[in-house]
Amino acid sequence: MNAIQLYKKLPGKNCGECNVNTCMAFAMSVLQGLSELSACPYLPEKEASTLQASVRRSDWRERLIRALRQEVKNISFKDIAEDIGAELRDNMLILKCLGREFSIMPEGDIHTQGHMTPWVQILLLHYIRIHGKAKLSDRWTSYSELKSGMVKASSFARDCEEPLRALLDNSTDAVASILRRLGASHRDSFPAPFAWHLYLLPRIPVMILYWPQDDEFDSKVKILFDSTADIFLDAEAIIFLLEGLVKNIEIQLRVMSRS
Ligand code: SF4
Structure with missing residues (x-):
């Protein structure tokens, strides 16, 4: 099933109550595995579960x-x-x-x-x-320095750091509070106005550095990893993990903007 076929079965209200702005975006989000059809309150329960089963079979x-x-x-x-x-x-x-x-x-x-x-x-x-085995090194390294990270560095910047930068530019305080809720703590020992230390998985801590825009430079986000990160996840899965963080923040921001 593709996005258009799924979209045609949705209520078409474009109301955003499923935490995605439009029905089309929701269809894509379901096919990407980021949303479940039960999140649309206008889709009858039985229809949502039959459709979800058919999406799963082809997924x-x-x-x-x-x-x-x-x-x-x-x-x-x-x-x-x-x-x-x-x-x-x-x-x-x-x-x-x-x-x-x-x-x-x-x-x-x-x-x-x-x-x-x-x-x-x-x-x-x-x-x-x-099931990697290593003691965290406490040595911070960029994504491109991880094993196979160089090959995927542009995808990491495009799909993880850039979207996070845009969210921080728009709502710094709200994103900071979401990060704190996810367990992040602020660190002073980094040369950036904002530095959050966060465990995404028990052996995958990250350091999120954020420089807001100033008179001279555009804003910037840099995400650093413990140098052992590639022992616990491969470079592709690490992108997947960070995309999940960005998606999680987007959903929480939408919920906050409605309350
Ligand atoms: S809640 Fe349902 S009707 Fe509203 S945008 Fe999402 S999919 Fe469309």
Whole structure:
């Protein structure tokens, strides 16, 4: 199913109550796995669930999730929990991602409170599948210095740093408060007016540096990683993780602007 086909089945009100501005944008967001059809209050529940099932069947992400679950099944959670910063509870792994707690069953099913998108399931399963082992170095490095980061550096800047810069330019205080809610703390030891330290996953801390526009220079965002980040996730998954952060902030900003 493509975005136009899905769009035609939506109510067409363009009201934004699904946290996406238009029905077309919502259709694309559903197909990207970032929204669930149940987020549209005007779509009858039965229709939303039938449509969602059909989107899932044709979605490569669902196939990837099934494949990752098979790999995760063969991993001993007891052996890796400490290495990846997870808690072991009744044979489940308890992991925090973007300030939210997830329970991962030995067979790879994931549970959390509230809505969960495919991208977060892929990330968590991928993080477990890789189960890197390293002590955080406390040495901050740019994305392009991570393994294979150079090849994808322009995608990282375009899809992660630029959208975050735009959000910060428009609503610095609101984004700062969202980052704090996600667990970020401010650091003074960096040469930027704003420096937030945030754990996206237990072994993936980031430092978000923001320079607002001034008389001489445009605004700028730089996201730094602990030099061990590529032991726990590959360069592509790291982009995925940061895109998730940006999306999370966008949704929270929309909710704040309505309240
Ligand atoms: S809530 Fe439903 S009707 Fe409104 S924009 Fe979203 S998809 Fe369209």
